[in-house]
Structure formats: C-alpha cells, structure tokens
Amino acid sequence: MLPPGLLPEGLRDRLPPAAEAQATLTATMMAVFAAHGHERVSPPLVEYEESLGSRLASAQRRELLRFTDPVSQHTLALRSDITGQVGRIAVTRMAAAPRPLRLSYAGPVLRVRGSQLAPERQSQQIGAELIGLDSPAAARAMLALAVEALLAAGVPDLSIDLTLPTLVADLHAAGLPAGTADLPTLQALLDGKDAASLRAHGASAYEPLIAAAGPADAALARLAALPLPAGRLDAVAAVVAALAPLDISVTLDPTERHGFEYQSWLGFSLFGAGLPFEIGRGGSYTLLHPDGTPEAALGFSLYIDSLVEAGLGTTERPRVFLALGTPQAEGEALRAQGFITVAALCEACTPQGCTHIYEAGHARPLA
C-alpha cells in the first residue's frame, strides 16, 4: 500500500497561499490580455496523440503523457502545450473569424518527466496569440502585451532576448560561403559558438554571428555587415526601436534556435531578475489551414509557476473572527470592506489563524 499523501514524482499539491497566488497571477495577466482584445479559448486537457503531436517538435512529442482511450481505443495524450491547440482552433472552428484574430488561454499542461532543473511535470501555462499578422508592428504589440502582463503581475526588472531562428538558413540560402559545412553543421557550430571549427570548415563568413550576441543595438550594428535578405534587419531593428519606450533590457542572440524550431523570422524569451528560469517565450510562426493555406501568426506563452515560487501574487487580507450569533448583516458589511470573515460554528471555535476579532461593532486586531 502507498503511504497516504504520497504523490507521483514531479507532481505536487499547491497549498495556501501558493494556490491562490497562482490563480491571482493567472487572472491578473489574463485581464491584461482581455483588455487588449484577446478573447479566451479553452481547449480540452486531452486530445488525440496524433493531433497534439503533429504540432510539436519531435523532442517535445516524446514528452507527451499518452494512454489508450477505453472508449475509442485511440491513443490520447495529455497536452504539454496550449499554443498548438489554440492554432488548431484558429484554423478550424474559428477559421471564419475576422483577422487579425486575438486569442488567449490559461491552464495546466503536463509532460512525461521534468528536468533536473525543473522537476515539475505539471505547470500552468498562459498566453496570447495574434493570428493573421507577423509584422514588426505585430511583434512590437505582442511583446508590449507580454511586458504589460508581467509588470501587472509584479515581475521585477524584465528583460527580453530576441532571436532570429531562420537567420542562418537565410544566409546560407543567400549564398554566404560555408566552405565544407552544410546547413545542419553550420547551425550546430553556431549553437556551440564554435568559431574555430567554423574557420576550419571555411565558413568564417558566419563568425560575425557569434560576436553579434548581446545588447540589441550593438548586435544589430554587427549584423549589418552580413548579406541578409532585404528588409530582414530593418524588421528586427523596427521591433527593437519600438521596444525602447518600455525601458527594459533587450538583447539579441541571433543564432539561438533551441526551442524555437517552430518559429519563423522572430523568436523571443522573457526573463525577470532573480527568477531562475525563462518566464516566457514566443515568436512568429506559420499556421497551416486544413486546405494547406499558410497563415502568419505571432504569440507568446508565460509559465507562471516560477512567479508563484518567487512569492508574487500573494495578497494579505485581514481575517476577522465572528463570534457565534454575529448578525449576518454585520458579516456582510465586513466582507464589503475587504475583510475575510471566519464565522464561529461552535462554542469551542477559537480565532486561531485570524488577524482580527469582531467585538462591539469593531474589528479589533489580534496581537
């Protein structure tokens, strides 16, 4: 027999006040998305594995928790990501909705196993998607939306790291000499920031990409020397310039591709000071409609568990004990003032855990 209260590895209970903080942070940020016109959709926790998996990179697909549906005998899976589900909704049930389509979502996601750094198998994902546009203006608007939501949640000292997931492929296709390195080799060497091997392959033309990682303005200046497709650098520069009024640190890591396999020209990660992991990521991508028509889109996901861990989203409300027989209306008046009321339900009930006690018509603080 299992010990009572034992949970499977990587799964846990959220207790007070963390559970409330998670709900508060979710509500705060979803309210920001709603105020900017993003309407909530809520896809199911479980879908056909084939359908969920088709919208994931292969490494992520292996992380799906799967089971056989006793009803249909199909393989189902628990979602590990909501973005793909929202994309599915956008090109099927909401294909006829006006564009750009603004959607948002919040809910739990699960994966087979956590990592050493992040052992949790269940986490809370929220996000916003803009379907039908992936212009610099769209990128600016969605990044500003993520920043506004995270500021509303109280995240300190935000920073954004931009990446250009298709940059290396674009340069390679444009004929920038790569010597003996094919595209996957080139990408692997740049991922490893391995300048020596680039030179050994005769691909030193790509070396400036390594040096270009850093504060966005300086990085853009370095990239200007490269034969990029027309307008590409202007688009990135426009996003960087548009972010300036937000007064947050913006860096550029032009060759970073890890986890951005599904992004098109722009990807980004969001960080907060003192928060151990990236707290959000997003970028531009292409949705495929059932008839094969592509549609541009841009969005982001935020992972709020690390914000909860950091103590964000908790509010201290006074908690007042009402003795047996306190009239209903007096409790109502206290709640209307923002008090939590704890009504005695027995003679032996005590104000333990309360900050105040209601006496003679007043909430008196307890020592």
Add this chain to the structure above:
Amino acid sequence: MLPPGLLPEGLRDRLPPAAEAQATLTATMMAVFAAHGHERVSPPLVEYEESLGSRLASAQRRELLRFTDPVSQHTLALRSDITGQVGRIAVTRMAAAPRPLRLSYAGPVLRVRGSQLAPERQSQQIGAELIGLDSPAAARAMLALAVEALLAAGVPDLSIDLTLPTLVADLHAAGLPAGTADLPTLQALLDGKDAASLRAHGASAYEPLIAAAGPADAALARLAALPLPAGRLDAVAAVVAALAPLDISVTLDPTERHGFEYQSWLGFSLFGAGLPFEIGRGGSYTLLHPDGTPEAALGFSLYIDSLVEAGLGTTERPRVFLALGTPQAEGEALRAQGFITVAALCEACTPQGCTHIYEAGHARPLA
C-alpha cells in the same frame, strides 16, 4: 490521418465567450468562498490510481482514466473528483492546521465516459470544504455559502434537496421491524419507492419514508412518527429552520442515496430553475487520518458547465478600435474606463468585430 480539428468523443473546445464565462463564474464563486475564509488548495491533475481510487465509490473508480507512468511504472489516473484530493491534503500536509479548516478548490476533472444526458468527459468542478465539524450549524453555514456563491453567479430560483443517507440503516439498526427484508433489500425497495413490496416483505413500518419525500417542513412532520435515533430529526429540523431566511425552496427526500455513498448523516443537491442537471451536491462525511482517527467534515462541489451552457457569466464589454498611431496613453485611458481596446496593426486592419471606433478623442459607437 485524422481530420484536422477532430477531438475525441466527449471532449471539446470552449470558444469565446463561453471560455471567459467559465473563468468568470469560477472566479466569482471562488471569491465568495475566500471572503468566508476558505483558502484555495490546488492538487495535481494526476495521482496514483490506487490513491485516487481509494477515495471513490467503486462505480466512480471504474470511471477513472488510467495510464502507466513511464517514469515510475505505477498506474496513474486523471482525477474525476477534487473533493477526495482536498480530504487527502487535510489529513496529511494540513493535518496540523487549526480546525475547523476551511478549504476551497477549482479545476478540471475527467472521466472515462460521459452519460447519454451529460456526454462531456471533462468538466469544471469547484467547491468548498469545512474540515473538523459536521454539526447542523456547519451544514447551515456551508449550504448558505453554496447559495451565496450560486446567487453571485446569477443562478435563478435555487432549490435544495436534502437527503439522509444513513437514515434507513439507522432505523434498521434501531430495530424498526423489516420482516423478511434485510438492509440492502430495504434500501433497494425504498430507492424504487416500492410500497407494495415493502408490505409483501412485512416491512410496512418503512412505508412512511416514501410519503415523506417533498417540502422539508411537511416531510419532517411525517418522519416524526418514526423511531429515529435521539437528536437526529432535531438536527435536520435545525438545518431546515436555519435555511428559511435564504428564502429558497428546500425539499427532503429522506431515502435518496444515489451518489451519496460517502455521505454520513446529511446529503444535499442543488438545483436552479431551467438548468437541466443538478448544479451541485455535498454533505457531511468522515475523513480518516493516516493513523485511523476519524474526522468529521462537510462540504460541497459545484459543476459550472451547465451554468455556462445557460449563458451565465458572460459580460458584454465595449470593444473600441484604435486607428494606427493612436497614442499609447489614449488607449490606456480607454482601458481604464472599461473599454477593450483593439489597436490597428496594419493599414488594412478594420474595426470588424468592434462596437466602437476611437475618433477625435472619443469612442464613437459603430452602427
């Protein structure tokens, strides 16, 4: 290949505005629980099947969606109920918290298959539990809490149906003559309101229980003729009397046991006018601590999907289109006034879907 957008039977997307309504109803009712001192806990979606199943009646246990954990090789299951998880928390991680302990929860639950009447396999369950008391005062407080939450959610014409799940067993144990009928037979005949068979078994002493179903005051008067354990009827009468100020219909169906297998002296169901299913249920029950110590508890769960279906929880907010180049501060001012702002992100973007357009410093309604 599966058609794009196809979901497994019994699972579905919630689109605008239903997804937002579900979140709003959840938040509205959870705020009521919080104002009365119930603190949120959030157990995981997945637990050991053995652990989840041990807190369910056998019929419910068969409804768990199970799978083998690739990490531990144990059988895990998706929760079909949150109440049992909250009970587990109360007697393990929160065993040392002051009593009575007030907890609340909200989240999705899943089951193997829906019924013909309710085909959904995923639903949203919220609820509140009081751990450490199951007195009439506790029952009154928790029923009043459920009613306040449902009224805040806008549920019309509430009614409560009380049941006394252990009544027949109590009467049988007290020696009320049952002729040739043993307790399970007696309960089955009363479930079927089969007066003729009761008489045939020589158990006509139990016949008044059938007639006692109906408005609570009249039902209590009929039950008064039966040799009930001392104080039992007084407890029920106290609950009924305490509910009178709520001005809602209260009925008593003393022998109804379906779905109340885990309840002790009191069970209840909540209904709303025009809502096809019961919208909540609860009652008193006994928690077992790991050392075998029993603890009285009382609580309820609300199922909000039928409230969403009925159109509750939706709010119409004006949606104003901001032309390209509208200053940031003007959008902020509109949002502060309660407007949803939809910023144009391209020359071709139109106010389609908006209720207003921002022009010359004013939000002008669109025809």
